[in-house]
Amino acid sequence: MNCTDFLSQLTDYFDGEISPELLAEVRAHLGECSHCKVVVNTTRQTIEVYRGNEIYDVSDELRERLHTAIMAKCMDARKRA
Template identity: 65%
Template sequence: MNCTDFLAKLTDYFDGQIDPTLLVEVKEHLGTCHHCEVVVDTTRKTIDVYRGAQTYEFPDELANRLRAAVMDRCKTVGKYPDVEKRASEPVAKHS
């Protein structure tokens, strides 16, 4: 699992909908990748805020922002050579 795979599972992870096998991989990745560890930490705090305010729904805007931030960092580090082509996949437009 790399950062892209991890981010694809992030919403499932927070929803508790994740497959146990994947959960092991997610936790493994978290143990080795500081970027994603920070993302999870930030996301958890953000979710707490949302939960306090209204019915919780994982916001697309947040997911896109997190994804962009991690991709940016991973590219800078150069640790994941496949990030460049994956990052060029179409993403939701900002309104």
């Protein structure tokens, strides 16, 4: 699993609609990718805020924004390496 695969599973992961096989892959990726770990932590906090306001919805727009942000970070890290 790479960052793109991970991000495509992110909303299912948070919705709890992920298969055990994929969950294992997601967790493995999180163990080795600090960028995606940050995304998960940020997303979780965002969801908690939204939930508090009863407008919980991991919208496509949010996913799109996270995707853009994480890919930019990964590119950056690769350039520096």
